[in-house]
Every structure is written in C-alpha cells, then in structure tokens.
Amino acid sequence: MKVVFCSSEVFPFAKTGGLADVSGALPFALADKNCKVKVFMPLYKGISPQKVNDDFGITKINSNIEIIFIKNDSYFMRGSLYGTSAGDYPDNLERFSFYSQKVIEITKKMNFRPDIVHCNDWQASGVIIYLKTKYKDDSFFANSKTVLTVHNLAYQGLFDKDKFPVLGISWDYFSVPYLEYYGKINLLKGGIVFSDMVNTVSPTYARQVQDKEYGCGLDGVLKEKGSRLTGILNAIDYKVWNPSKDRFIYKRYSSAALDGKYVNKSRFQKEHGLTVKKGNFLIGMVSRLAEQKGIDILSKVLNSVLGKYQVVILGTGDEKYHKILKRKARKYRDSFSLHLKFDEGLAHRIYAGCDAFLMPSRFEPCGLSQMISYKYATVPIVNHTGGLVDTVMDYNDNGGGFVFNDYSGKALSKTIDRAYGVFCDKKRWSALLKKISKYNFSWAKTAQEYINMYKKCLSLP
Numbered sequence: 077m078k079v080v081f082c083s084s085e086v087f088p089f090a091k092t093g094g095l096a097d098v099s100g101a102l103p104f105a106l107a108d109k110n111c112k113v114k115v116f117m118p119l120y121k122g123i124s125p126q127k128v129n130d131d132f133g134i135t136k137i138n139s140n141i142e143i144i145f146i147k148n149d150s151y152f153m154r155g156s157l158y159g160t161s162a163g164d165y166p167d168n169l170e171r172f173s174f175y176s177q178k179v180i181e182i183t184k185k186m187n188f189r190p191d192i193v194h195c196n197d198w199q200a201s202g203v204i205i206y207l208k209t210k211y212k213d214d215s216f217f218a219n220s221k222t223v224l225t226v227h228n229l230a231y232q233g234l235f236d237k238d239k240f241p242v243l244g245i246s247w248d249y250f251s252v253p254y255l256e257y258y259g260k261i262n263l264l265k266g267g268i269v270f271s272d273m274v275n276t277v278s279p280t281y282a283r284q285v286q287d288k289e290y291g292c293g294l295d296g297v298l299k300e301k302g303s304r305l306t307g308i309l310n311a312i313d314y315k316v317w318n319p320s321k322d323r324f325i326y327k328r329y330s331s332a333a334l335d336g337k338y339v340n341k342s343r344f345q346k347e348h349g350l351t352v353k354k355g356n357f358l359i360g361m362v363s364r365l366a367e368q369k370g371i372d373i374l375s376k377v378l379n380s381v382l383g384k385y386q387v388v389i390l391g392t393g394d395e396k397y398h399k400i401l402k403r404k405a406r407k408y409r410d411s412f413s414l415h416l417k418f419d420e421g422l423a424h425r426i427y428a429g430c431d432a433f434l435m436p437s438r439f440e441p442c443g444l445s446q447m448i449s450y451k452y453a454t455v456p457i458v459n460h461t462g463g464l465v466d467t468v469m470d471y472n473d474n475g476g477g478f479v480f481n482d483y484s485g486k487a488l489s490k491t492i493d494r495a496y497g498v499f500c501d502k503k504r505w506s507a508l509l510k511k512i513s514k515y516n517f518s519w520a521k522t523a524q525e526y527i528n529m530y531k532k533c534l535s536l537p
C-alpha cells in the first residue's frame with residue numbers, strides 16, 4: 077500500500093507536542109509492515125535533509141520510507157512552528173495552504189500515486205481540501221482515498237473570511253456544508269467534511285467529540301460522518317522512550333531491575349535543589365501549559381500539595397500560568413522545581429526520576445505521557461477523560477494509576493494523597509511499579525489498526 081503522510085511536526089525533526097511523537101513513529105511502523113510511505117512536513121529552521129533542491133528537501137530512511145521537507149524560507153525558517161508567545165503567526169493560512177498544495181504537486185512530480193493520503197490536524201487539512209476541490213478531476217489521484225486524524229479538536233485553524241482568496245478555491249466552498257464556521261474559515265472542518273474517513277486518537281475521545289461538551293462546535297459535522305468516524309489509540313515509540321536505552325537519564329534501568337530508578341530520583345532532586353530523601357514523594361508534569369491540561373485546578377491546590385510533596389513541572393504555554401507557577405516556585409524553593417521551556421532531555425529525566433506523574437486534563441484526546449510514565453515505572457494520576465479512560469485504570473480496580481472523576485482541585489489533591497498512601501507501603505508500591513513498567517503500548521499493533529482502516533477506506537464508494 078502506498079501512503080502519503082502529512083504532518084506539520086515529526087519527531088525528531090520538529091516537535092511541540094504529541095503530534096510529533098505520533099508522526100515520528102506511525103509512518104515508520106507502517107513502513108515496517110511493508111507500506112511505501114512518504115512523510116511530508118515543512119522544512120523548518122535547524123533541519124538538515126540529506127538532499128535539498130529549490131522546492132523541497134529529502135531524507136531517505138530506508139527503501140520503504142522517506143521524509144520530504146517542503147521548502148519556503150520566508151514561511152518556515154522562523155523561531156517557532158506556529159507562533160510566538162504573542163500569538164499565532166498572522167500568515168498561518170498562507171503558510172499551511174502553501175504546504176498543502178506543495179504536498180500534492182510534489183507527489184505528482186515524484187509520480188508516487190498514493191492509495192491513501194493521510195493528513196493530521198488542521199495544518200494538513202488543506203491537502204484533503206485541495207484534493208476534493210482544485211484537484212478533484214485530476215486522474216492522478218483517481219484511486220486515492222483520504223484519511224484525516226484529529227489529534228486535538230480544540231485547534232481548528234480558524235481564519236477571517238477576507239482571507240478566503242488565499243486558498244485559491246471557489247467561494248462556493250465558503251459555505252456551511254464546507255469550510256464556513258460562524259462566518260470564519262475553518263480548515264479542520266473542511267478536512268473533516270471532505271475526508272473519506274476521520275479518526276481521533278482514542279476510542280473514548282471519538283465518542284466524546286460527537287457530544288456538544290467536547291465537540292468544540294464540530295460535534296454535528298463529526299456525527300454526520302457515521303461509520304466513517306473511528307478512534308484508534310495512539311502508542312509509544314519504545315525506541316525513544318525506554319529507560320534501559322535512554323541516553324538522557326542519569327542511570328539506565330529496566331522493569332527487571334528498577335533500582336536504577338532511585339538513582340534517577342535522588343540525582344534529580346540534588347540537581348534541582350529539592351531535598352534529597354527517598355521518602356519524599358516526587359510528582360512530575362511535562363506538558364503544554366494550556367487550560368486543557370488542568371493547570372487551572374492544579375494551581376488551586378498547589379500550595380497544599382507543595383506543603384506535603386515535591387513537584388517538578390516542565391512546560392510552556394499561557395503566560396497566565398507562567399506567572400502563577402513562577403510565584404509558587406519563589407515561595408517553595410526546596411519542594412518545587414519549575415522549568416518554563418521545552419527540553420527533551422529534561423522531560424526524559426522527569427519521567428525517570430519521579431514517583432508519580434500528573435495529568436489532570438480537562439479533556440485529553442489520547443495523551444502520551446501516561447504511557448511513557450508506565451514504561452519508566454512512574455505512576456500516572458489522571459482525570460477520567462478521553463484517552464486517559466482507555467489507558468489508565470484505577471489502582472483500586474487493579475489498574476496501574478490513580479484516577480479522579482470530578483474535575484476539581486479537591487478531587488485532584490485527594491487522589492494525590494491516595495497515591496501517596498500506597499507509596500508509603502513499600503511492598504504495594506514496588507509491586508505496582510513492576511506491573512506498570514511491563515505494560516505494552518507499542519506501535520506495531522496500532523499500525524495494523526491503521527492499515528485495517530486504510531483497507532476499509534479503500535473499499536468505500
């Protein structure tokens with residue numbers, strides 16, 4: 077099967093969140109299952125492809141997969157991927173519609189006739205929109221089907237109506253059945269409407285987005301997809317996330333010998349000015365600092381949590397949360413370690429060094445950190461929503477984490493206390509760590525689910 081895979085971020089070339097993890101793993105797992113895959117992403121600053129011409133760069137991974145980097149220096153050679161702390165880049169429509177058209181043109185130029193064009197999120201939705209509008213009569217794609225994966229419905233690619241001509245398609249498509257959304261252009265909506273199949277990144281989120289509460293205004297459009305909408309749980313790339321091979325952490329360890337974990341904890345505490353004591357409960361969080369991630373409820377109870385336990389947070393995001401967290405960090409110097417930045421190595425050391433990992437998300441399409449935590453024998457504490465429902469069962473139900481059901485600071489802090497209760501019982505805690513570090517969320521199985529979806533898609537009228 078031939079697959080064009082389109083994503084605005086692909087690990088290790090560029091990453092702001094889970095989309096990059098998925099795009100850096102799924103296409104490779106598909107290639108391992110004998111799909112021929114071309115991955116398309118923008119050529120951002122700092123990426124050095126094996127070859128570059130005027131239009132694109134290319135890095136060949138093996139005979140089944142290559143990465144193609146769309147080149148446009150004025151659009152993509154910038155400090156960040158989508159915007160600065162002041163907001164999104166104002167020309168994001170220009171940037172990602174350019175990217176989308178180039179994907180199509182380069183695919184043709186390379187004479188690579190895809191069975192499946194698999195696009196991710198609003199940034200790549202343009203590829204599907206163009207295939208079903210501008211290129212709808214192009215015989216080159218006559219046998220191609222389109223798949224859209226929605227990693228997070230809260231980011232839709234909304235733009236003012238007066239920018240519509242940038243897309244270069246008929247105004248007929250600026251209408252409610254297509255791209256119009258309350259007077260604005262909505263790229264994700266266009267991708268959903270035009271795609272042959274849509275999937276979200278967990279079965280629970282796929283159900284939730286069809287309801288008003290989680291649908292972000294697109295619940296109706298998603299519901300209309302009927303059996304063309306599905307949920308496939310993300311997985312983890314154990315080549316990247318594996319404490320027995322991890323080059324970032326202080327000491328390597330495995331589920332068979334978890335002792336090394338305590339070295340990681342004490343070295344981390346020491347390096348970051350936290351009191352070094354085995355009995356101190358160290359809780360970590362690595363996250364975009366957005367409301368979605370539950371920072372609002374965490375902030376409310378942080379004083380009391382920091383009075384009892386140690387906390388490390390690594391993240392960037394809303395300035396509002398930066399300020400709140402900075403204030404707390406000044407007050408709780410020996411129990412709170414705060415890092416307002418993006419740092420891959422530090423993230424690994426947090427997963428390895430902490431006892432527990434916080435994901436108090438208000439909503440969570442899938443979430444990868446809980447699965448990463450398991451591998452590092454770090455116990456997730458999560459809100460019962462989206463992909464967290466599909467991956468974390470409560471300790472009391474024989475599961476591997478601690479789950480709360482009521483989105484509030486009080487429920488969160490009670491659940492942390494409950495986890496601490498088990499932590500104090502050495503025998504029960506080490507049995508729990510042993511169990512979770514053996515859980516398996518690998519891409520091989522998930523890639524097969526994608527291939528099955530592609531096959532279903534190819535059989536559709």
Ligand code: ADP
Pocket residue numbers: 092093094095097228362363364390391392417418419420423442443444445
């Ligand atoms: P989302 O995609 O919504 O941000 P996920 O849980 O799906 O959330 O994926 C988050 C990924 O990004 C994980 O690999 C996490 O470790 C990583 N990450 C998030 N923030 C940072 C940061 N500040 N530094 C390093 N890695 C980060």
